[in-house]
Amino acid sequence: xxxxxxxxxxxxxxxxxxxxxxxxxxxxxxxxxxxxxxxxxxxxxxxxxxxxxxxxxxxxxxxxxxxxxxxxxxxxxxxxxxxxxxxxxxxxxxxxxxxxxxxxxxxxxxxxxxxxxxxxxxxxxxxxxxxxxxxxxxxxxxxxxxxxxxxxxxxxxxxxxxxxxxxxxxxxxxxxxxxxxxxxxxxxxxxxxxxxxxxxxxx
Amino acid sequence: xxxxxxxxxxxxxxxxxxxxxxxxxxxxxxxxxxxxxxxxxxxxxxxxxxxxxxxxxxxxxxxxxxxxxxxxxxxxxxxxxxxxxxxxxxxxxxxxxxxxxxxxxxxxxxxxxxxxxxxxxxxxxxxxxxxxxxxxxxxxxxxxxxxxxxxxxxxxxxxxxxxxxxxxxxxxxxxxxxxxxxxxxxxxxxxxxxxxxxxxxxxxxxxxxxxxxxxxxxxxxxxx
Numbered sequence: 001x002x003x004x005x006x007x008x009x010x011x012x013x014x015x016x017x018x019x020x021x022x023x024x025x026x027x028x029x030x031x032x033x034x035x036x037x038x039x040x041x042x043x044x045x046x047x048x049x050x051x052x053x054x055x056x057x058x059x060x061x062x063x064x065x066x067x068x069x070x071x072x073x074x075x076x077x078x079x080x081x082x083x084x085x086x087x088x089x090x091x092x093x094x095x096x097x098x099x100x101x102x103x104x105x106x107x108x109x110x111x112x113x114x115x116x117x118x119x120x121x122x123x124x125x126x127x128x129x130x131x132x133x134x135x136x137x138x139x140x141x142x143x144x145x146x147x148x149x150x151x152x153x154x155x156x157x158x159x160x161x162x163x164x165x166x167x168x169x170x171x172x173x174x175x176x177x178x179x180x181x182x183x184x185x186x187x188x189x190x191x192x193x194x195x196x197x198x199x200x201x202x203x
Numbered sequence: 204x205x206x207x208x209x210x211x212x213x214x215x216x217x218x219x220x221x222x223x224x225x226x227x228x229x230x231x232x233x234x235x236x237x238x239x240x241x242x243x244x245x246x247x248x249x250x251x252x253x254x255x256x257x258x259x260x261x262x263x264x265x266x267x268x269x270x271x272x273x274x275x276x277x278x279x280x281x282x283x284x285x286x287x288x289x290x291x292x293x294x295x296x297x298x299x300x301x302x303x304x305x306x307x308x309x310x311x312x313x314x315x316x317x318x319x320x321x322x323x324x325x326x327x328x329x330x331x332x333x334x335x336x337x338x339x340x341x342x343x344x345x346x347x348x349x350x351x352x353x354x355x356x357x358x359x360x361x362x363x364x365x366x367x368x369x370x371x372x373x374x375x376x377x378x379x380x381x382x383x384x385x386x387x388x389x390x391x392x393x394x395x396x397x398x399x400x401x402x403x404x405x406x407x408x409x410x411x412x413x414x415x416x417x418x419x420x421x422x423x424x425x426x427x
Contacts, residue, residue, distance in 0.1 A: 008411060013381070014355075026258075026259075030291050033288065102297050102310055102313055105317060105393045
């Protein structure tokens, strides 16, 4: 009688797994996917850098034409925050590496969990490094506008619309990152943890 | 007096430093240099060719095993193909970093299983939103002959279904075992002790065997 192990192995290994692709096709496929991924990263970084640079240039030009010191200071803070955000992001990405899949299965799970933790920390700190600098700049600029209007005796309710709009917008961005984004990442992290926990039990 | 000052070239030629520098030029290096000189290719191009050669060799040797592994993780044919491609890309990226610290086989299985786990974590979420398509045509092309072939296909389908139903860690161990890896190799890949592997395997094997013999009914008697 055939051994159970042999029977299962034989059954498993006799599955037809023929591939229609030749090895050359496979090489072309992996090269294409790798190139696509590299291009995606490059395009994303370039677009982000261009937008940050555009924000800096536009707000710096507006600051040059600002009628008073407070407005100029606010616009300059926004211009500088564009550069700060892109520098922060590029530095963060340079320091973070994907988990190496050639590690032991248990180490890889730990690396995956750590990576999720890092991403979660980044999203939770969005309010400090991403939202606060431009918001303070815009608020300072708005204070300058309001003060200017007050001095000229033309202060009206419409002067408070802009601060309300961008504060609402910034609140939305904060919610998307810190509430929605973090919840999504925590769900993925929990899925990896169930596997890692299963693993840790038997080490 | 003059003889004492003059260097002894014969001795210097046999100095350990020179011998050491000779020892540090292994055959492959000379061949690579020769290949570069002959083809006038840049070192990057030569490395790329070496990477391609190793990748093709790995695929020739392990493609069926990797496809079987993908079928153990992904139910839908499109997902299986996608997972297989992800594993291939992962291997392509890892090939230049292979240092030979572990055996090629265990290194390859580590990468494949790790990618399969992270990929199936993402896929599980996506599939929760989509209506699953049941894949009953598991084994197109298993043609032995007549009834025997049908029975065999049925058994294979049951085995596959039972494996997919296992918790991730059990599934990994049993997949490695079915591919013919021994306990030491599974330990090297998973990081689990051989005792833990042994006890898990005996339990899982028994449940798989029962699952197949009972025609896909689990211990609770329900059809899976």
